[in-house]
Amino acid sequence: MKGRVLLADDALFMRxxxxxxxxxxxxxxxxxxxxxIEAVEQFRKLQPDIVTMDIVMPRLSGIDAVxxxxxxxxxxxxxxxxxxxxxxxxxxALKAGAxxxxxxxxxxxDVLGTLAKVLEKADE
Amino acid sequence: MDIAKYRNxxxxxxxxxxxxxxxxxxALEKEPELREAIEAVFRAAHSIKSMAAxxxxxxxxxxxxxxxxxxxxxxxxxxxxDPEDLGLLFRGLEALEQMVAVVRESxxxxxxxxxxxxxxxxxxxxxxxxxxxxxxxxxxxxxxxR
Numbered sequence: 001m002k003g004r005v006l007l008a009d010d011a012l013f014m015r016x017x018x019x020x021x022x023x024x025x026x027x028x029x030x031x032x033x034x035x036x037i038e039a040v041e042q043f044r045k046l047q048p049d050i051v052t053m054d055i056v057m058p059r060l061s062g063i064d065a066v067x068x069x070x071x072x073x074x075x076x077x078x079x080x081x082x083x084x085x086x087x088x089x090x091x092x093a094l095k096a097g098a099x100x101x102x103x104x105x106x107x108x109x110d111v112l113g114t115l116a117k118v119l120e121k122a123d124e
Numbered sequence: 125m126d127i128a129k130y131r132n133x134x135x136x137x138x139x140x141x142x143x144x145x146x147x148x149x150x151a152l153e154k155e156p157e158l159r160e161a162i163e164a165v166f167r168a169a170h171s172i173k174s175m176a177a178x179x180x181x182x183x184x185x186x187x188x189x190x191x192x193x194x195x196x197x198x199x200x201x202x203x204x205x206d207p208e209d210l211g212l213l214f215r216g217l218e219a220l221e222q223m224v225a226v227v228r229e230s231x232x233x234x235x236x237x238x239x240x241x242x243x244x245x246x247x248x249x250x251x252x253x254x255x256x257x258x259x260x261x262x263x264x265x266x267x268x269x270r
Contacts, residue, residue: 013133105178
C-alpha cells in the first residue's frame with residue numbers, strides 16, 4: 001500500500017476521478033470531505049498520509065483548510081488540486097503549507113507522480 | 125474512464141449548481157452585496173468549468189469560465205452594482221442550462237456557445253470605469269447586441 005489518502009473536494013465527480021486514478025496504483029482512500037471544515041475534521045480523525053485538497057470549496061476554502069491542518073500537524077502532506085488560471089492561489093496554498101499541486105483536468109501520470117514524490121520526500 | 129458514469133455525475137452536480145446559481149442571482153437582485161450569494165455563483169461556475177473540462181465539453185467549459193471570471197470581478201468589487209451585470213449573468217445561466225440539457229438529451233458535447241454572449245461576459249463590467257467609454261456610451265450588453 002503506497003499511502004492512506006484523504007480526498008477533499010466539494011465535487012463528487014472530482015473525488016471519484018482521483019479515486020479511480022490512485023486506487024489501482026496502490027493508494028488507499030480512507031476518507032472524503034466535501035468542504036474545508038470537513039477536511040480539517042477528517043484529517044484530525046483519520047490522520048492520513050496525504051491529502052488531496054481542492055482550492056474552491058464552500059464553508060472553508062482549501063487554502064484556509066491547509067492553514068488549519070498544518071497547525072494540527074506541521075508535517076502534513078497536502079497536494080492542492082487547482083484549475084488553470086489559479087496560479088496565485090496555488091502560491092498562496094504553498095505558502096500556507098501545502099506540499100505540491102496538480103492541475104485539473106487531471107492527468108493520471110501527474111496525479112500519481114505528484115503523490116509519490118510528496119510521500120518520498122516525507123520519507124527522506 | 126467510464127464516460128457514462130462521469131456524464132451522469134456531471135449532470136447531477138451541474139443541475140444542482142445551476143439551481144444554486146439561479147437562487148443566488150435572484151438573491152443578489154434584492155441584495156447586491158450578499159457575500160454568500162456572490163461566493164455561491166462563483167463556486168458554481170468554477171465547479172461546472174472543472175467538470176466540463178474533464179469531459180472535454182469545451183463549449184460549457186468556456187462559458188462557465190467566463191462566468192467565473194466575471195464573478196471574480198464582482199467578488200473583488202464586493203457587490204453587484206449594475207442591473208446590466210445581473211442581466212448578463214442571467215443570460216449566462218440560461219445558456220449553461222441549455223447546454224447541460226443538450227448533454228442530458230443527446231449524451232454528446234453541446235455545440236459552440238453564443239459568441240456574442242461570451243464576448244459580453246469578457247467585456248468590462250458595467251460598473252467598472254472604462255477609460256475609452258464616453259459619458260453616454262451604452263452598457264456592454266447593449267453594445268454587444270448591436
